[in-house]
Amino acid sequence: MSDEHSGSDSGDKSWLEKIGQxxxxxxxxxxxxxxxxxxxxxxxVIDEDARSIMEGAIQVSDMQARDIMIPRAQMVVIKEESSLxxxxxxxxxxxxxxxxxxxxxxxxxxxxxxxxxxxxQILNNDHSDFKITSLLRPTVVVPExxxxxxxxxxxxxxxxxxxxxxxxxxxxxxxxxIEDVLEEIVGEIEDETDAKVDRYIRxxxxxxYFIKALTPIDDFNDYFKTDFSDEEFDTIGGLVMQxxxxxxxxxxxxxxxxxxxxxxxxxxRKIHSLRMRPLDD
Numbered sequence: 144m145s146d147e148h149s150g151s152d153s154g155d156k157s158w159l160e161k162i163g164q165x166x167x168x169x170x171x172x173x174x175x176x177x178x179x180x181x182x183x184x185x186x187x188v189i190d191e192d193a194r195s196i197m198e199g200a201i202q203v204s205d206m207q208a209r210d211i212m213i214p215r216a217q218m219v220v221i222k223e224e225s226s227l228x229x230x231x232x233x234x235x236x237x238x239x240x241x242x243x244x245x246x247x248x249x250x251x252x253x254x255x256x257x258x259x260x261x262x263x264q265i266l267n268n269d270h271s272d273f274k275i276t277s278l279l280r281p282t283v284v285v286p287e288x289x290x291x292x293x294x295x296x297x298x299x300x301x302x303x304x305x306x307x308x309x310x311x312x313x314x315x316x317x318x319x320x321i322e323d324v325l326e327e328i329v330g331e332i333e334d335e336t337d338a339k340v341d342r343y344i345r346x347x348x349x350x351x352y353f354i355k356a357l358t359p360i361d362d363f364n365d366y367f368k369t370d371f372s373d374e375e376f377d378t379i380g381g382l383v384m385q386x387x388x389x390x391x392x393x394x395x396x397x398x399x400x401x402x403x404x405x406x407x408x409x410x411x412r413k414i415h416s417l418r419m420r421p422l423d424d
Contacts (some may be wrong), residue, residue: 254279356380
């Protein structure tokens, strides 16, 4: 009985020592905090879901809006002069809840349209006086370098769900939503309207792609016309880890066949997201 109690105390002491070190006056960093979370999970103080969320929350402080934004070329926007009859098919096809409304170009964002705000207009049989500008919400603008933890806090405090991302010249680089940020913390948020591949692979430009580490190798092969084997690993994240031979850190590079992968987000157990560029043959 005494021995069991002693063994339990020993385990508790190890955990408490980690906590004590974390909150002591000694130098602290992100890795120290990740170590504490890992020990808590190993000692069943927290479960695996809690561990993943905590690790994700820690990692986003090192990520920027440019890392996860929907690039300009893939933004679904509505033209200011569009009629209600022109807008409705676009909303039906894309199935988003918010849309940037633009003037002469994508750089001229006038505001954000919430799809639900169109309902009274739809119910009104007379659309002759429809003006989309009267329905717009203010645009939130953030730089590409905006830290995701800061952005999430601002989303929450200001009750916003979408921000337009601008580049160093003031042009629109893309957009980011609160869902994009939350997915970096809690993992993929399934949406019945999301296309399967679109959830995993996002084209930023012809030579730049954002790829979820959980992307099935079969999906990657279908998208890029490759023939990577899935006998040892099911996902691209596993393939990259095998190529590196260790648990990678942020910004580490791996070249596999004719592709260069850059680690964007990873914790002590797995890779979360990658940037990929095809290499010249």
